[in-house]
Amino acid sequence: MESDELFINMGPVHPSTHGxxxxxxxxxxxxxxxxxxxIGYLHRGTEKIxxxxxxxxxxxxxxxxxxxxxxxxxxxYVKAVEELAGIEVPLRAEYIRVLxxxxxxIVNHIVSIGSLLMDLGAATMIMWGFRERENALxxxxxxxxxxxxxxxxxxxxxxEDIPDGFIPKLNEFIKDMEKRIVDYEQLINGNExxxxxxxxxGVISGKDAVNYGWxxxxxxxxxxxxxxxxxxPYSIYPDLDFKVCVRKEGDSYARFIVRMDEMxxxxxxxxxxxxxxxxxxxxxMAEYGISPMTGTPTAVSTYFPRIFTPPAGxxxxxxxxxxxxxxxxxxxxxxxxxYRVKIRSPSFCNLTxxxxxxKGLKIGDLxxxxxxxxxxxxxxxR
Amino acid sequence: xxxxxxxxxxxxxxxxxxxxxxxxxxTALEKLNDTGLISTLLAAREREGMILFSTIDQVFNWARLSxxxxxxxGLACCAIEMMAVAMAHHDIARFGMEIFRASPxxxxxxxxxxxxxxxxxxxxxxxxxxxxxxxxxxxxxxxxSTGGPYHESYSVLKGVDLIIPVDVYIxxxxxxxxxxxxxxxxxxxxxxxxxxxxxxxxxx
Amino acid sequence: xxxxEELKNLLPGSVISTGLQLNKPMAVVKKEDLVKAAGKAKxxxxxxxxxxxxxxYRDHFEVIYNFFSYSKKQNLAIKVNLDHxxxxxxxxxxxxxxxxxLERETFDLVGIKFIGHPNLIRILLPDGWNGHPxxxxxxxxxxxxxxxxxxxxxxxxxxxxxxxxxx
Numbered sequence: 001m002e003s004d005e006l007f008i009n010m011g012p013v014h015p016s017t018h019g020x021x022x023x024x025x026x027x028x029x030x031x032x033x034x035x036x037x038x039i040g041y042l043h044r045g046t047e048k049i050x051x052x053x054x055x056x057x058x059x060x061x062x063x064x065x066x067x068x069x070x071x072x073x074x075x076x077y078v079k080a081v082e083e084l085a086g087i088e089v090p091l092r093a094e095y096i097r098v099l100x101x102x103x104x105x106i107v108n109h110i111v112s113i114g115s116l117l118m119d120l121g122a123a124t125m126i127m128w129g130f131r132e133r134e135n136a137l138x139x140x141x142x143x144x145x146x147x148x149x150x151x152x153x154x155x156x157x158x159x160e161d162i163p164d165g166f167i168p169k170l171n172e173f174i175k176d177m178e179k180r181i182v183d184y185e186q187l188i189n190g191n192e193x194x195x196x197x198x199x200x201x202g203v204i205s206g207k208d209a210v211n212y213g214w215x216x217x218x219x220x221x222x223x224x225x226x227x228x229x230x231x232x233p234y235s236i237y238p239d240l241d242f243k244v245c246v247r248k249e250g251d252s253y254a255r256f257i258v259r260m261d262e263m264x265x266x267x268x269x270x271x272x273x274x275x276x277x278x279x280x281x282x283x284x285m286a287e288y289g290i291s292p293m294t295g296t297p298t299a300v301s302t303y304f305p306r307i308f309t310p311p312a313g314x315x316x317x318x319x320x321x322x323x324x325x326x327x328x329x330x331x332x333x334x335x336x337x338x339y340r341v342k343i344r345s346p347s348f349c350n351l352t353x354x355x356x357x358x359k360g361l362k363i364g365d366l367x368x369x370x371x372x373x374x375x376x377x378x379x380x381x382r
Numbered sequence: 383x384x385x386x387x388x389x390x391x392x393x394x395x396x397x398x399x400x401x402x403x404x405x406x407x408x409t410a411l412e413k414l415n416d417t418g419l420i421s422t423l424l425a426a427r428e429r430e431g432m433i434l435f436s437t438i439d440q441v442f443n444w445a446r447l448s449x450x451x452x453x454x455x456g457l458a459c460c461a462i463e464m465m466a467v468a469m470a471h472h473d474i475a476r477f478g479m480e481i482f483r484a485s486p487x488x489x490x491x492x493x494x495x496x497x498x499x500x501x502x503x504x505x506x507x508x509x510x511x512x513x514x515x516x517x518x519x520x521x522x523x524x525x526x527s528t529g530g531p532y533h534e535s536y537s538v539l540k541g542v543d544l545i546i547p548v549d550v551y552i553x554x555x556x557x558x559x560x561x562x563x564x565x566x567x568x569x570x571x572x573x574x575x576x577x578x579x580x581x582x583x584x585x586x
Numbered sequence: 587x588x589x590x591e592e593l594k595n596l597l598p599g600s601v602i603s604t605g606l607q608l609n610k611p612m613a614v615v616k617k618e619d620l621v622k623a624a625g626k627a628k629x630x631x632x633x634x635x636x637x638x639x640x641x642x643y644r645d646h647f648e649v650i651y652n653f654f655s656y657s658k659k660q661n662l663a664i665k666v667n668l669d670h671x672x673x674x675x676x677x678x679x680x681x682x683x684x685x686x687x688l689e690r691e692t693f694d695l696v697g698i699k700f701i702g703h704p705n706l707i708r709i710l711l712p713d714g715w716n717g718h719p720x721x722x723x724x725x726x727x728x729x730x731x732x733x734x735x736x737x738x739x740x741x742x743x744x745x746x747x748x749x750x751x752x753x
Contacts, residue, residue: 009738012505015454015484019461020502040710041502042458045535048719052534061531067459083608130469148459148556210633210656213684224656231659315608316652329639344637352687378458381710501712504734504749536719536726537711544750
């Protein structure tokens with residue numbers, strides 16, 4: 001039976017669009033006939049700013065792309081610059097980088113799962129999740145003084161060595177988090193209503209997902225065993241033991257379970273990092289009389305001046321960010337500023353598929369599918 | 383004028399000749415009694431002290447500042463800190479503000495939390511205009527205050543105060559939840575001082 | 587033999603030269619033969635279109651496509667050079683659905699037209715925005731504002747009438 005077509009505008013100010021996404025929906029009764037995402041409400045011109053700033057000045061802007069997990073953004077850009085300029089990084093610095101990134105992956109998945117459940121109408125998980133997130137943020141604060149926008153990883157290493165008392169607190173967090181993940185699973189996984197909202201909703205096959213350019217946990221939820229940490233390894237990931245979490249179903253529930261499993265794997269990685277971190281004597285700033293930023297080699301950072309000119313050339317470097325493949329295309333023309341910075345953000349490419357994902361579903365299912373794709377609008381619009 | 387065979391004369395009443403039957407208060411005690419204060423106090427005693435004295439301004443301001451309902455309008459990074467403020471650790475429910483309304487028509491406070499881009503600006507303004515009076519705006523973070531780190535960008539509005547009036551600015555990128563709560567307290571102080579008596583400091 | 591040379595062997599007429607994009611193999615392809623080359627790359631296993639980058643070099647444009655093969659775990663970059671006066675190249679939306687938004691974004695910010703794209707309109711900036719920001723000759727001093735049109739879509743207004751509180 002055909003009913004009258006109804007046009008619904010959803011967003012850009014809507015509590016479950018995770019920011020300022022907007023959907024134009026053509027409805028047939030209660031089912032979605034056509035969904036047109038409208039993005040760009042948070043387009044801040046980051047790529048143009050990249051051309052105006054020096055290589056070091058641009059690092060804080062990468063924090064504000066994916067603001068839930070900022071360490072991987074830092075690292076992806078810094079990795080591109082390091083490859084361009086051929087900079088060596090001390091091993092201890094690499095360990096600290098991986099430590100921060102995996103911690104941030106846990107934070108990202110907590111926020112992702114929490115806000116997904118809040119959009120579905122269950123408020124407990126976000127309360128629980130932000131309790132643990134607060135603990136992780138306190139660890140970040142110990143490292144660099146910031147809670148969300150860090151500017152901590154810099155070309156040649158990290159800004160400062162980890163402070164005293166950090167590792168015991170991290171161990172405490174890991175021990176606590178292990179129990180909490182079990183709590184989360186008991187709270188959510190067996191819930192009948194949750195299953196009805198998530199299973200067989202937003203199904204996409206592995207082949208289609210690859211065609212749409214999906215990456216990250218969203219792709220692994222469709223049965224494609226792919227993780228850049230494993231198959232194009234960077235940093236110290238080749239030395240670490242972890243497995244890639246894959247689910248075959250390709251629906252919203254599978255993507256949710258992949259995130260749950262990845263949190264456990266991240267904890268596993270964190271434990272290895274803490275155990276194997278090379279102990280080097282921390283060179284105090286007083287010994288040199290100057291701060292490491294002015295260009296003195298320390299235990300966690302090779303010599304690196306504030307303004308530098310990498311040789312002319314171009315590089316595309318990518319990492320496995322919590323949301324997927326995050327790439328930076330940096331073109332240098334041999335001056336102090338990049339000629340072009342292109343950001344390949346995972347959220348942008350993952351969001352491409354949403355019109356086909358939600359066709360024929362209800363609006364409530366759009367929210368579930370959109371929540372499990374896990375986009376951050378700062379990352380989509382840049 | 384004939385009515386039922388009886389002649390009735392029209393009567394006119396001279397209102398100026400009506401005298402007040404109430405006795406004008408002369409003595410001090412009578413004057414005090416005339417204000418109603420004593421009877422009110424007696425009523426208060428009967429009701430075991432359950433009556434308060436105040437001005438209308440103070441009552442209204444107290445009611446307004448005690449339950450500020452913010453509209454959910456997270457724009458960028460600061461919105462995540464807005465979530466952190468609302469959650470258990472920092473718990474903005476202490477200020478009666480935990481009810482984030484999805485509809486601006488039910489809200490009286492707007493956190494402009496994040497970068498206001500050129501494209502988002504008319505929508506933020508529309509959101510503000512949809513809110514019922516009295517309403518307040520807090521610009522959170524560098525971006526909403528002045529454009530912040532994106533001041534030189536082609537697509538970012540250089541401060542939300544170009545389009546809507548702002549009551550409190552909270553600096554930071556993003557501001558910590560503690561800074562956020564401090565900003566809320568500043569707004570409460572501001573609301574406390576609203577009204578006719580405010581310029582003489584009567585409402586404090 | 588890296589993947590770019592493999593592509594050159596398969597399509598000797600289309601690939602102009604091969605080289606390295608720092609550490610990843612890159613093939614420079616004639617712009618007329620882009621769809622052919624990309625299709626061949628997809629055939630030999632490069633199934634993941636990672637990113638499309640448009641660069642304004644003042645005298646010409648370059649568009650770079652980065653591919654990855656999930657089966658071979660190899661990288662491949664394909665580059666085409668375009669005239670500055672007529673930046674047009676064929677669209678890859680027939681091969682990769684993910685190219686849709688990437689091409690729209692490149693059109694929006696760099697101003698490269700993709701022939702055959704089903705819906706080539708601006709994506710990050712509203713329709714009617716003057717200029718393409720990532721071109722080197724973009725005028726950064728002229729401010730443009732946006733207002734809401736009658737049907738709820740965004741309309742560019744040069745002076746910000748009905749938006750700004752005071753001029």
